[in-house]
Amino acid sequence: MAFFDFAKRYVGGFILEEGLNYLAKNPEQNLEKLINLARRFARTDWHKAQLEQVANYLLNDTPQREFAIRLLKNTHPNVRSKMFVDFFINATFLGVPKQMEMSEKLGIHIPWFILIDPTTSCNLRCVGCWAGEYQQHFSLGKELMDRIITEAKELGIYFITVSGGEPFLSKDFLEVAEKHEDVIFHTYTNGTLIDEKMAKKIVELGNIAPAISIEGFEKETDERRGKGVYAKVMRAMDLLRENGAIFGFSITVTSKNIDVVTTDEFIDFLIDKGVAFGWAFMYVPIGRDPDLSLMITPEQRAKLRETIHHWRANKPVFVADFWNDGPYTGGCIAGGRNYFHINGKGDVEPCAFVHFAVDNIRNKSLVEVLKSPLFTEYQKRIPFNENLLRPCPIVDNPWALREIVTKVGAKSTDGGSEALLTPELAESLDRYANAWGAVADKIWEENYVKKAEEKVK
Numbered sequence: 340m341a342f343f344d345f346a347k348r349y350v351g352g353f354i355l356e357e358g359l360n361y362l363a364k365n366p367e368q369n370l371e372k373l374i375n376l377a378r379r380f381a382r383t384d385w386h387k388a389q390l391e392q393v394a395n396y397l398l399n400d401t402p403q404r405e406f407a408i409r410l411l412k413n414t415h416p417n418v419r420s421k422m423f424v425d426f427f428i429n430a431t432f433l434g435v436p437k438q439m440e441m442s443e444k445l446g447i448h449i450p451w452f453i454l455i456d457p458t459t460s461c462n463l464r465c466v467g468c469w470a471g472e473y474q475q476h477f478s479l480g481k482e483l484m485d486r487i488i489t490e491a492k493e494l495g496i497y498f499i500t501v502s503g504g505e506p507f508l509s510k511d512f513l514e515v516a517e518k519h520e521d522v523i524f525h526t527y528t529n530g531t532l533i534d535e536k537m538a539k540k541i542v543e544l545g546n547i548a549p550a551i552s553i554e555g556f557e558k559e560t561d562e563r564r565g566k567g568v569y570a571k572v573m574r575a576m577d578l579l580r581e582n583g584a585i586f587g588f589s590i591t592v593t594s595k596n597i598d599v600v601t602t603d604e605f606i607d608f609l610i611d612k613g614v615a616f617g618w619a620f621m622y623v624p625i626g627r628d629p630d631l632s633l634m635i636t637p638e639q640r641a642k643l644r645e646t647i648h649h650w651r652a653n654k655p656v657f658v659a660d661f662w663n664d665g666p667y668t669g670g671c672i673a674g675g676r677n678y679f680h681i682n683g684k685g686d687v688e689p690c691a692f693v694h695f696a697v698d699n700i701r702n703k704s705l706v707e708v709l710k711s712p713l714f715t716e717y718q719k720r721i722p723f724n725e726n727l728l729r730p731c732p733i734v735d736n737p738w739a740l741r742e743i744v745t746k747v748g749a750k751s752t753d754g755g756s757e758a759l760l761t762p763e764l765a766e767s768l769d770r771y772a773n774a775w776g777a778v779a780d781k782i783w784e785e786n787y788v789k790k791a792e793e794k795v796k
Contacts, residue, residue: 406655415583421545429497437495452498457509459683477683481511533575555599580613587616601646637778665730670722675714694756695749737768
């Protein structure tokens with residue numbers, strides 16, 4: 340531990356001072372100098388491989404290079420330095436080896452990040468919200484959040500994702516983020532509470548990266564989130580951009596909005612608003628009033644995959660596709676493999692979308708809940724399918740989730756997730772899984788299996 344703390348101070352301080360001095364003056368010319376500096380400190384083969392991938396993007400004429408330059412020029416110095424240290428030094432450069440060390444020592448898998456809900460309360464009532472079934476009055480509280488994050492850092496985890504409910508309803512969240520300034524808080528928010536004061540606070544703290552929910556343009560957003568929400572979201576983005584925050588977007592892709600949110604017009608608009616990153620989540624039938632008609636068809640899911648790939652190749656923004664990126668993550672990342680979810684009641688769930696648990700963080704440590712039989716069963720079965728385009732135990736392999744929940748006796752945490760186990764919804768999800776499987780298997784064979792075979796030849 341002493342060596343870890345020393346290394347963090349020395350390497351973090353040195354790279355930050357030298358690297359940001361280079362970048363602040365002329366990022367177009369000095370990116371190569373920063374990469375060369377980072378090469379001197381790469382500790383493991385994993386670090387070296389990751390660094391060379393980054394170098395390939397940043398040192399050539401790519402959208403990623405344009406993205407990096409835009410981010411460096413437009414970000415407030417405090418945010419730039421905090422994010423640099425917390426993400427690259429703490430969470431990645433030093434955090435990953437620490438996770439490996441603790442994983443071997445404790446005999447459990449240590450995930451890269453944790454998703455935490457400070458509160459289940461929300462000021463909106465969005466149609467089909469995955470958090471919509473939770474009771475509205477639960478919160479973790481400052482002391483418990485502090486303990487969770489303190490224990491996480493002892494395991495090498497310095498990346499915390501925050502959701503809810505609406506996180507900015509919780510004053511405790513901001514106080515915890517201020518105390519743990521060495522941790523990144525990637526925060527999903529509806530954006531309606533981000534006024535001038537909140538935007539300045541986010542920049543002052545420097546370690547909060549909001550991802551603002553949006554459903555398309557005004558029609559689509561207000562239809563799902565409520566009249567006037569789109570205007571508030573636009574104002575929040577303007578304030579964050581003007582103050583120099585790093586922020587992104589989050590879209591729930593449904594059968595109603597897919598033709599809007601997969602257009603270049605939409606992503607170009609968001610880039611102009613200042614977003615640095617984005618997440619695409621397809622609608623799944625959980626939460627408030629699950630509606631199978633909102634699920635995208637297999638053909639639409641394939642379209643979403645193609646769109647995200649197109650954006651990555653041509654747009655200066657980083658966009659992740661939670662379901663279709665299975666080939667890049669080795670399948671499902673949940674169940675403590677790369678992350679898990681602690682809801683506002685303290686229930687420890689495999690995933691934000693899997694509302695079942697056997698443990699509660701209020702009476703157990705992080706190490707204890709990582710030994711959960713629910714997580715053990717999850718990790719035994721990952722990737723759930725040889726085709727990594729079919730990674731999910733909810734919609735791609737729903738029989739797997741039913742088997743896991745039944746075997747370990749996991750209980751519903753929201754009072755509504757039992758619907759996934761009922762014959763009616765189970766049969767519908769099985770049909771969807773098989774329909775997507777037929778489409779996904781063709782994509783997998785053509786784009787991954789054949790290409791891998793060609794490389795061998």
